[in-house]
Amino acid sequence: MSTRTLANAIDTLTGQDNFVYNGRFTGQKATGVQRVARELIVAMTQLPEIDHVTVAVPPGDKILPVDGAQTRKIGFGRGLFWEQVILPIFAGRRRIVNLSNSGSIFRPRQVIFMHDAAVFDTPAHFSLRFRAWYRIMFWILARTSSCILTNSDFSRQRLAHHCRVPASRIGVVPLGSDHLDTIESDDNVLGEHGLNSNQFVLAVSNLNPTKNFARIVEAFQRVNDSSLDLVIVGMKNPIFGEIDDISNVAPNIKYVGYVSDSKLKALYQHARCFVYPSIYEGFGIPPLEAMKNGCPTLVASAAALPEVCGDASLYCDPYSSDDIADKLKSLLYTSELRADLRRRGHLHASKYRWQTSAKILLTELEKL
Template identity: 85%
Template sequence: MSSRALENAIDAPTGAESFVYNGRFTGQKATGVQRVARELIVAMAQLPEISNITVAVPPGDNILPVDGAKTVKIGFGKGLFWEQFVLPLFAGRRRIVNLSNSGSIFRPHQVIFMHDAAVFDTPAHFSRRFRAWYRIMFWILARTSSCIVTNSDFSRQRLAHHCGVPASRIGVVPLGADHLDATDPDESVLGEHLLTSNRFVLAVSNLNPTKNFARIVEAFRQVNDPSLDLVIVGMKNPIFGKIEDISNIAPNIKYVGYVSDSKLKALYQHARCFVYPSIYEGFGIPPLEAMKNGCATLVASAAALPEVCGDAALYCDPYSSDDIAVKLKSLLYSDELRADLRHRGHLHAGKYRWQTSAQILLTELQKI
């Protein structure tokens, strides 16, 4: 499709509709930044101020369209090449909105959603090539973009510091936690992994070393309760460099890999508690997902987690497996504490809605 054809994909290219959304994420699994991009666009499409949204995607058959948006396949190529060179060439006069952490360094006046400053703050946890590229890209986009947003005040301050721009240049769009509400739980996941309801600890994240799975395992071993399982859900990703093998450690420590949303919801609802002692987090959706689905939650007193989780979670020192174990025991063996955290967590997570996030993002877009 030509740039003129893309420009004609929306009838009235004015205001919030003069944007084209970078849809590179539509060919990837909906985890992390991909989920954020998809949920934000779905919610944006439902706002009364928006009549239509165009998502530009690379050619190919593995594209999962975004509900409520018009999907337009443009150009040629795929991946980073398509995003850096082809998308800006074919986007014409429309301003590109990049919601999944990356955008073309060759196109000024874009919108960029930077999710955290981890490549600066925890560089050892990324491969050398990935770290170098993202540092360069963030530094350039922070200076050339018309609109920069992130997901927490913690991330805003860290990005401003590392990218050398005023914090006032960066808007904050908190994320949502209601994306599993309409999903029916698939309880077959319990039988697949020989799990008993209320008799397992759940940990969910990609296998980035900052997620602290080694200390989760050590803390669980200190609990030393053979009637309990530890269930670890998450995808491996080569951008994080070498990742410790956490499979086959012990019979009651079960790494199940990536699961569907329906199975994830079932795990949240049947877990005894959820543990998330992440060393570094720009926002942290999984704890809110757990709270929203009635799971008492233990998180780290680090990075953005206190800002996001408030008084609805139990906190631990992420650098101490002993402290994680102590807090985990208190959560596992106190029915009163779990009930209190389930109640507070459900109320707290209910405040984080994608419709609210979309409205805040629209306000940021309208500024330009």
């Protein structure tokens, strides 16, 4: 099939739309970046200014469609090859919107959402191949894209520094925290893992070394309370390389892996507190999820977390297991502090709505 025929195919699929959304993420596990792309598109489809949104996806049977959007399987191939080569051909004259950190380096005038500058700032925590590719891709896309977006002022400044572009070229679209609101919590998760309500500390993230799980475990052990469990929710990912095993440290430290949103919501609602001493964070959705679901939070005074969490969280030094342990004790054994953070956290997290994020995104797209 010729290039002109391929371009005509996407013209037929999308009508007079100016944009086509890169849907490669629809075939991937829903971790942070994938969740952001999905929630932003869902929220975009609900804006009264938007008639419809077209998401182009690779062929295959493992695609999870985006609610409200028109999903179109196009071309052939999958993964990086599909994103870099096939999607740009099929997009024709339409501008590609890439919301999950990556886009084709062969296509100018795109929209690229870069979630953080971690591959530059914390390179040792990524595999060599992943780190090299993302550095090259970000550097190129920062120069060829019509619109560069990120999720916090912290990320904007770091990306501008490393990609050597003016910070004014990068727009900020804060993320949302209300994606679990319509989901019914599944309390069965407590029985599945032998947990008692209000008797466990919760930690949620992918198992990236920057998330600081080793110090979380050390701090929890220093609390030295056998009546409490530490529950770690997260998915291992080979792009971060090998990390220390955290599943067999102690009987009351429980690594439960990836859980559904309904079970995650139940864990937030039944945890005594949530701990997130991440060394590096471009935004940080899990603390806002915890706040939104009534769970008081302890987070690191590092990277974008103070910007995102404001005065609604307790803060700790992420490089000190002693400080994490001390702050954790304060949160665990001071009911007044937990109640105050629970109240402030819910009010604060309620400001972060995906509809608001979508409106800001639409404003950025309209500038084009």
